[in-house]
Amino acid sequence: MPGTSLKCPATLRDAPQSRLKPDRSGFSTPLTLAAMSLGYGVVQLDVTIVNTALGSIGASLGGGVSGLQWVVSAYTIAFAAFILTAGALGERIGAKRVFVAGFAIFTAASVACALSPNAVILIAARAVQGFGAAVLVPNSLALLSHAYPEDKACGRAVAIWAAGASLALTAGPLVGGGLIELVGWRSIFVVNLPIGLAGLWLSWRYASETARTPQREIDLPGQLAAIAALGSLAGAIIEGSSLGWSNPFVIAGFVVAAMLAMLFVLQERRASQPMLPLLLFGHRMFALTSLVGLLVNVAFYGLIFIFSLYFQRVNGWSPFKTGLAFVPMMGAVLPVNLLAPHLAERIGAPATIALGTALSALGCLALLGIGQGTGYLAMCAQLIVIGGGLGLLVPPLTSTLLGSVEKQRSGIAAGVLNATRQTGSVLGVALFGSLAGQHNALLHGAHLSLVISVGLLLAAAVAICFGASRPATQ
Known part of the structure; x- marks a missing residue:
């Protein structure tokens, strides 16, 4: 996601001034920015760092090209499917609370990736990592908007936030390649542990909570349909090369994906607060x-x-x-x-x-x-x-x-x-x-x-x- 918008979310910009601004030291605001940048940076780092480990993971755990596809895709499927709901959850119960939980989930999942004994466990841990990433991105923007109430200052903060992520995206393959050469492929996930602990402490200590909106609904049926449809479609495409495109399971995957996509659209049309406003x-x-x-x-x-x-x-x-x-x-x-x-x-x-x-x-x-x-x-x-x-x-x-x-x-x-x-x-x-x-x-x-x-x-x-x-x- 290079080139992220340098605008602050207007939904938060224009929110009622009921969000209480606590007394903050002179370091609180920049350290909040540091925590948010760590959150977005570690998400972007894991977008590219894994690609350099594909050969090593394949040699270590087996599974062929389709297994490697799942290692990469499990992360992005969860990331894509949950990002809208994660933002809504932050509005409902507070962005800081959700962001901290997301950082903890991402960090724990990274450790699980590093310790994975086989490809199935690694893929599952990558999916949990992707869920944590989906939680981090929208709520980091919400907390930045809260920490920098003035438009100009917020714009500069988001620019730093985005630049740090671009740097992580660029450094990912190089850092990953070096770590694999020196230590092995599991080290590319271990590197998230100190980043995660630092981000957790900084956000818990210095970020202030946003106003809660209890009336903000979570579109659970839409969320379930979205992840099932995307997972079914990706699965049918991935397994089609190894099982054959005429395989009944592959064909069924495409049919199920189409049906779930239609159900998702119907749900979003009738939901009072849809996950994806059509x-x-x-x-x-x-x-x-x-x-x-x-x-x-x-x-x-x-x-x-x-x-x-x-x-x-x-x-x-x-x-x-x-x-x-x-x-x-x-x-x-x-x-x-x-x-x-x-x-x-x-x-x-x-x-x-x-x-x-x-x-x-x-x-x-x-x-x-x-x-x-x-x-x-x-x-x-x-x-x-x-x-x-x-x-x-x-x-x-x-x-x-x-x-x-x-x-x-x-x-x-x-x-x-x-x-x-x-x-x-x-x-x-x-x-x-x-x-x-x-x-x-x-x-x-x-x-x-x-x-x-x-x-x-x-x-x-x-x-x-x-x-x-x-x-x-x-």
Whole structure:
């Protein structure tokens, strides 16, 4: 989730001034920011750090490509499915209480990952980790908004919060590769323990609680339908490569996913306080930017998974060398994030989004010639272009989405964008991993994944350009 919005949630900005502001020392506010940054940073760290361990985890626990897909996807499925409910829970009983619980869950699950004796336990622990991540992200923003009541100060705080997460996203592969080389793959989860303990203490000691809204309902039927639908769809795609697409269990998985998705939509239409307000999609630019976020994440995070396997299994690179290979790609995101708003002011947000997606598509297209033993220098520039394209499109994408809805709904709109993008990550890893897992044709699957990514990214560029050029109907 690089390039997160630098706006504070308006739902909290405009909340009644019933939230009591306790006496705070001069260090309380910056230390609250530090705790929130640790929370978001550790979530982003685990998005990328695991990819460098795929080869080592596979060699240690077995399970093939489908097992590795589940190790990655279990985290993002829970992350995508629970993030909206976690924000609502924070509104209902207090964001600090929920955030602290989320940090404790994430930290405990990280220890369970490190101690996992087999792939099944690891996948289950990763799912719990993803749930903890879903709790941390929206409530960290809520607590930042509470700690910095002035818009300008809050904007600066969120910028620091997002920059720290981008740094963690970039450092993840390198740190993970180094730890695996020195200690082993389990160490990439142990590293979360000191971060988690520090974040827990800082948030418990210095963050102040937000006002509770007891009337805020939790859409439990919608939540259950969402996670079941997403899990069934991801499972059908992942297992399709190993069991065969005509296997009855795979077909049943697709059918169940479709039925649950329809039940989810029906539930959201009739719920008084839905988990996902469908009326938001009546705003054309909201719908378009959500679609772009989904398509971009399918391509980007699916390719990270594929490149991790390619570097380690096809080219035989070590985890550290694999992590090092991702640094330029991830490192391009943050500086281009900073340039993107200025470019959007000059040529417009839709054009900037389209340019970012087109650049990433060009980078994918230029990588179609990779083969066994392709040197890194022949790939580095293309990887930087892919990362730079992502960095260019996400800030205007987020600001356009938030600007497409009423100010008081920007908090839920940001949550929907995060959920949509994480859903794209789940589908990307499931789809591209399945292509690479067929008959051990990893290189062929990598080429197919690049072709699909080009198509998805260009489709996103066309969608945003065409949608933005149409006259408004509202």
